[in-house]
Amino acid sequence: MRSALVTGASGGIGAAIAAALHEEGFALTLVGRDHAKLDAVAMSIGGSAVHTIAGSLAEESFLDEVVAFHTDRHGALDLLVNNAGIAGNRAVADITAEFLDAQLAVNIRAVVLLTAKCQPLLREAVRQHGWAQIVNTASNAGKRGEATLSSYSATKAAVVGFTESLHDELATSGIKATAICPGLVDTAMADVYRDSIEASTMITPRDVAEVVRMTTRLSAACILPEVVLLRPTEWLQPEEVRSPG
Numbered sequence: 001m002r003s004a005l006v007t008g009a010s011g012g013i014g015a016a017i018a019a020a021l022h023e024e025g026f027a028l029t030l031v032g033r034d035h036a037k038l039d040a041v042a043m044s045i046g047g048s049a050v051h052t053i054a055g056s057l058a059e060e061s062f063l064d065e066v067v068a069f070h071t072d073r074h075g076a077l078d079l080l081v082n083n084a085g086i087a088g089n090r091a092v093a094d095i096t097a098e099f100l101d102a103q104l105a106v107n108i109r110a111v112v113l114l115t116a117k118c119q120p121l122l123r124e125a126v127r128q129h130g131w132a133q134i135v136n137t138a139s140n141a142g143k144r145g146e147a148t149l150s151s152y153s154a155t156k157a158a159v160v161g162f163t164e165s166l167h168d169e170l171a172t173s174g175i176k177a178t179a180i181c182p183g184l185v186d187t188a189m190a191d192v193y194r195d196s197i198e199a200s201t202m203i204t205p206r207d208v209a210e211v212v213r214m215t216t217r218l219s220a221a222c223i224l225p226e227v228v229l230l231r232p233t234e235w236l237q238p239e240e241v242r243s244p245g
């Protein structure tokens, strides 16, 4: 049985990714801060091959706990999904060290360190099954910086750069890397936009999960380095181009 480790699995995009991977037959380690929410996700997925571990990815000792937890149960890791993230809108003049450090710790430091610590597990999966995968949830904000999201955009651009580097360094050893860059997704993270944007016009968590599912179905010879998911009004056409006058 292949196994996957999904961070930020206690809700939103991560919970949808976990459900899709369970449907694909993966055994799962689900990681988040909130034990009750993680257990609710595990219950809704069902099955005995779903385990949860709660703690903060900002703590390096917790990253070691997560790797040991997965190692004890599976001994190899076919798919690492670095999905946990925190956002927050703030004008650049109002950014504090505390605000910035919190984003850096979860959005990029934990992604790099967990990926590093999972290398032996991923290599074991390559030995057993021929290949392994890392999927990083970046953001459309990492492809184009956004006003009031400057530090978040910077962390997500870092995830895009890190994923490109993983591809360059690991692809020939059988470990594929993919960055997913969604626009606005209908999760708790989108709550600040609900007054101005209809939920029905947002990307769904399931949309993102379907991309992850698809990457698991590609042949060993095929790598998807980056996927950008957009709403019709995002990225390609600024407002004044879409609605002249």
Ligand SMILES: NC(=O)c1ccc[n+]([C@@H]2O[C@H](COP(=O)([O-])OP(=O)(O)OC[C@H]3O[C@@H](n4cnc5c(N)ncnc54)[C@H](OP(=O)(O)O)[C@@H]3O)[C@@H](O)[C@H]2O)c1
Pocket: 007, 008, 009, 010, 011, 012, 013, 014, 031, 032, 033, 034, 035, 037, 055, 056, 057, 058, 083, 084, 085, 086, 087, 106, 137, 138, 139, 140, 181, 182, 183, 184, 185, 186, 187, 188, 189, 190
């Ligand atoms: N929603 C969007 O519009 C959007 C668009 C593009 C990219 N993204 C990215 O997609 C990913 C998932 O976000 P989402 O929209 O699903 O948001 P969400 O519903 O707020 O979920 C965020 C997840 O990250 C976990 N998390 C946050 N800080 C953590 C920490 N210190 N340690 C461990 N886990 C932590 C949360 O765990 P707890 O709930 O247990 O605290 C939760 O499971 C993020 O990387 C986000 O940046 C989101």
